Amino acid sequence: MSEVRVRPQRRGVSAFLSALGTGVMAGLTVLFVGVIFATVAIPFFTGSTALTVKTSSMEPAVPPGTMIVVHPIRFSEIEPGMIVTYQLRSGEPTLITHRVTQQQKLADGTGVLITKGDANPAPDVDPIIETQVRGTVRYAIPYIGWVTTLFAGETRTAIVTLVVAGLLLYAAWMLILSVRERRKMGR
Known part of the structure; x- marks a missing residue:
């Protein structure tokens, strides 16, 4: 037995x-x-893109540090009230995320959007043309943008090192507890 x-x-x-x-x-x-x-x-x-909001022009709806997910959309489907991300100048990498306040047509029939940051007192000076638009904001996650910004560039190495060290310390602590428990059971 x-x-x-x-x-x-x-x-x-x-x-x-x-x-x-x-x-x-x-x-x-x-x-x-x-x-x-x-x-x-x-x-x-x-097919969307995750971006981080860096300015306060869209507060309180989209404060700095918010990660936004921008989904491509047909220019004809954009309506006033939607938040769009667009290039400041066509072909340049700088992006702006503002709310559409109006749709207009130029004299030649080209459609344009008038945009404004929620926190800004006046609409943006230049109208937005179709080639500048990258998409509309599908959803936003507050504060996560700051975290992703930290994981870019030189700070990434320091943060990854701290996380790995913390996990190793936790594993060591759990190992020590396990060994101590086994020794107690062996007595």
Whole structure:
């Protein structure tokens, strides 16, 4: 007949820290996966682009640090009230995200959009033509833009190093707790 050992339950601080660590890691994993899904997977599969708002011209609807997902749209489908992202000048990389206030036609019949930042007192000076428009804002995620900005450039290395160090410390702590528990059971 074999002997059955009943494992004693961990008590006190180590059990609390273990449960807390597990809960925090699970929560962070779910949050991380959700953010990746919303900012990378959905834009990739829908042909959209994720961008970060850097100015306050669209406050309070779209404050700085908000990540917006911009989806291409036909120029004829854009209506007043929609938020569009467009090139400041056709062919240049600088992008602006403002709300459409009017649709107009020039003397030659070319359609243009009049835009305005929600926080700006007056409409934008230059009307927007079709070739400047990159798309409309499908959804926005506050604060995530600041995080993605951090992960660009030189700060990426420092942040990744800190995250990896934190995960290694957590793994070491869990290993130490496991070894201590095994030693207690062996007595």
